[in-house]
Amino acid sequence: MNFEISIQDLIRVVGIFASIYVLKCVYDIIYIAYFGPLSKIPGPKVSHLTKFYIGVKQINGQRWKWLQNEIVPKYGKIVRVSPEIVLFSDKDIVKQELPKNRNYERLRTDEKYSTLFTARDKEIHKRRRRVLSPAFSIKHLSSLEPFMHTCTNDLIAKIDGEISKGGGKAVINIYLLIQYNALDVIGETAFGGSFKLVTNGNHPMPSKVFSELRRRVMRSLFPFLKPFLKQDPYIIDFINKIIKQRRQESSHKKDLLQMMLDTKEDGLTDFEIYDQSIEFLIAGSDTTSFTATMIIIMLVKHPEALEKLVKEIDEALAGIGSEGPTHDQIKHLPYLNGVINEGLRLFPTSRGPGKEATEDLVLGGYFIPKGTLVIANTLGLHLSKEYWGENAKEFVPERWLEPEKLTPDCFIPFSAGARNCIGLNFAWMELRLTIATLLYRYNFKDIENQEIELLQFITPSLKSKEYNVVVSMRN
Numbered sequence: 001m002n003f004e005i006s007i008q009d010l011i012r013v014v015g016i017f018a019s020i021y022v023l024k025c026v027y028d029i030i031y032i033a034y035f036g037p038l039s040k041i042p043g044p045k046v047s048h049l050t051k052f053y054i055g056v057k058q059i060n061g062q063r064w065k066w067l068q069n070e071i072v073p074k075y076g077k078i079v080r081v082s083p084e085i086v087l088f089s090d091k092d093i094v095k096q097e098l099p100k101n102r103n104y105e106r107l108r109t110d111e112k113y114s115t116l117f118t119a120r121d122k123e124i125h126k127r128r129r130r131v132l133s134p135a136f137s138i139k140h141l142s143s144l145e146p147f148m149h150t151c152t153n154d155l156i157a158k159i160d161g162e163i164s165k166g167g168g169k170a171v172i173n174i175y176l177l178i179q180y181n182a183l184d185v186i187g188e189t190a191f192g193g194s195f196k197l198v199t200n201g202n203h204p205m206p207s208k209v210f211s212e213l214r215r216r217v218m219r220s221l222f223p224f225l226k227p228f229l230k231q232d233p234y235i236i237d238f239i240n241k242i243i244k245q246r247r248q249e250s251s252h253k254k255d256l257l258q259m260m261l262d263t264k265e266d267g268l269t270d271f272e273i274y275d276q277s278i279e280f281l282i283a284g285s286d287t288t289s290f291t292a293t294m295i296i297i298m299l300v301k302h303p304e305a306l307e308k309l310v311k312e313i314d315e316a317l318a319g320i321g322s323e324g325p326t327h328d329q330i331k332h333l334p335y336l337n338g339v340i341n342e343g344l345r346l347f348p349t350s351r352g353p354g355k356e357a358t359e360d361l362v363l364g365g366y367f368i369p370k371g372t373l374v375i376a377n378t379l380g381l382h383l384s385k386e387y388w389g390e391n392a393k394e395f396v397p398e399r400w401l402e403p404e405k406l407t408p409d410c411f412i413p414f415s416a417g418a419r420n421c422i423g424l425n426f427a428w429m430e431l432r433l434t435i436a437t438l439l440y441r442y443n444f445k446d447i448e449n450q451e452i453e454l455l456q457f458i459t460p461s462l463k464s465k466e467y468n469v470v471v472s473m474r475n
C-alpha cells in the first residue's frame with residue numbers, strides 16, 4: 001500500500017481544519033453576541049460582536065463621550081457595551097462590592113507585581129493599603145501641607161509675574177498652569193522635590209510617565225505589541241537615584257516618599273516604592289488638576305457663584321493680609337466645599353471603576369455570568385435626573401448646602417468601599433488650597449466662546465489643552 005501524501009492533499013487537509021477553526025470562531029462570536037447569557041442586555045449590536053469597537057473609541061479618547069451622549073441615553077441604566085462588558089448606572093447595583101477586574105493587571109509595570117491601584121487579590125490589597133494608609137491619614141496630611149504651599153507659592157509668583165508684565169492684567173492658560181501645579185505637588189511630595197514645571201515650563205519626568213501609561217494601555221488593548229512597548233529607562237533611573245540618595249542621607253523630610261521608605265512591618269521594597277511613586281504621579285496629578293480646572297471654568301462661567309465664593313473666602317480670611325490661606329482656615333467653608341463637590345459631580349475623573357463578576361450573579365434582573373466585566377457608570381449616576389432632579393446637568397453648588405435633600409449613594413467621584421481613593425483627603429486639601437488661594441488673590445474673568453471639548457484616555461482632559469482666563473490682582 002502506498003501512504004504517500006501529496007502537497008495538494010496536505011494543503012487540502014490544513015485548509016479543512018483552518019475552515020473548521022474559522023467557522024468555530026465565527027460561531028462563538030455570534031453565539032456570545034446574540035444568544036449567550038448577556039445577549040438579553042440592551043446595547044449596540046456591533047459592540048456585542050467585538051471588543052475592538054469600544055477599544056478604538058478608547059484609543060482616540062472618545063469612549064466616554066460616545067457612551068454618555070449616544071449609548072446610555074439610548075439604552076438606559078444597564079448597557080452591554082462590548083461582548084464581555086456591562087455598564088451600570090443604578091446606585092443600588094454600583095454599591096455592590098465586587099473585586100477589581102482583570103484589565104487592571106495589564107496596567108502594571110510587571111504583571112507579576114501589583115500596586116495599590118492594580119491589586120486584585122483582596123489580601124494583597126489589604127496589606128498594601130495598611131502599609132500606605134498612614135501616609136494619607138488626616139494626621140500626616142498636615143505634614144504635607146507645607147509642600148503644597150511651596151508649590152502654590154510658585155504658582156502665585158508665576159501669575160504675579162504675568163500680571164506685572166501685562167501692566168495690571170494678563171491672559172493665562174489656567175488648564176496648563178493648574179496641571180503643572182498638580183504635577184509639582186506630586187513631585188514635591190513623592191519624588192523628593194518639585195518638578196518646577198510652573199516656574200520652568202518643562203521637566204522630562206511627568207511626560208515620560210504619561211507616555212509609559214499610554215504604552216501600558218496599548219499593551220493592554222493589543223498584547224501582541226508588548227515587545228515593542230518597553231518601559232523608558234529614564235523613569236527607572238530617575239526614581240532609583242532618589243531612593244538611593246534618600247537611603248544614604250536619612251532625610252527628615254516627612255513626604256510620601258519618606259513614609260514609604262520608612263515602612264517597617266510588611267515594608268516596601270525599592271521596586272515597590274518605585275512602582276508606587278509612579279502610580280501616585282499618574283493617579284494624583286491629572287485627577288486633581290482636571291477637577292480644579294473645571295471648577296475654575298465653571299466659576300468664571302457662573303459669576304454669581306464666583307462672587308458668593310469670593311465673599312465667603314474673604315470673610316474667613318479677614319485680617320490675614322496677603323498671605324495665602326492655611327487648610328485649617330478654609331476646610332469647613334460650606335460654599336467652597338459645595339463648589340468642589342459640584343465640580344467632582346459634573347466632571348468625575350474616573351468614569352467607571354471596573355469590577356468583575358467572580359461568580360454568576362443576577363444584577364438588575366439580568367443574569368451576569370462569571371467573568372463579565374462590570375463597570376460603574378459614574379458620570380451616568382452623577383448626571384441622573386432621577387437622583388439629582390431636573391437641574392442635574394447644571395452647576396448648582398447650592399444643592400450641597402442641604403445635604404439631607406440629596407439622594408444617598410449616587411455620588412462616587414472617589415469610588416466607594418474598600419477600593420475607594422486613598423488620596424481623597426490629599427486631593428481635597430490640594431483642591432481647597434489651590435482654589436481659595438487663587439480666588440483670594442486674583443480677579444478672574446472669562447473669555448467667551450472657547451472650546452470645552454473633553455477627551456478621555458485614562459483621566460479626562462481638554463482636547464485643546466488650554467482654557468484662557470483674564471486675571472488681575474485684587475485690592
Ligand code: HEM
Pocket residue numbers: 116117118129279280283284285287288291348349350352353354412413414415418419420421422423424426427
Ligand atoms: C480629584 C482628585 C482625585 C480623584 C477624583 C480620584 C479618584 C479616584 C477613583 C475614582 C479611584 C478608584 C479608581 C478605580 O477603581 O478604577 C481612585 C483610586 C486611587 N487613587 Fe485617586 N483620585 C484623586 C486623587 C488622588 C491622589 C491625589 C492620589 C495620590 C496622591 C490618588 C491615588 C489613588 C490610588 C493609589 C488609588 C487606588 C486605591 C486602592 O485601590 O486602594 N488619587 N482615585
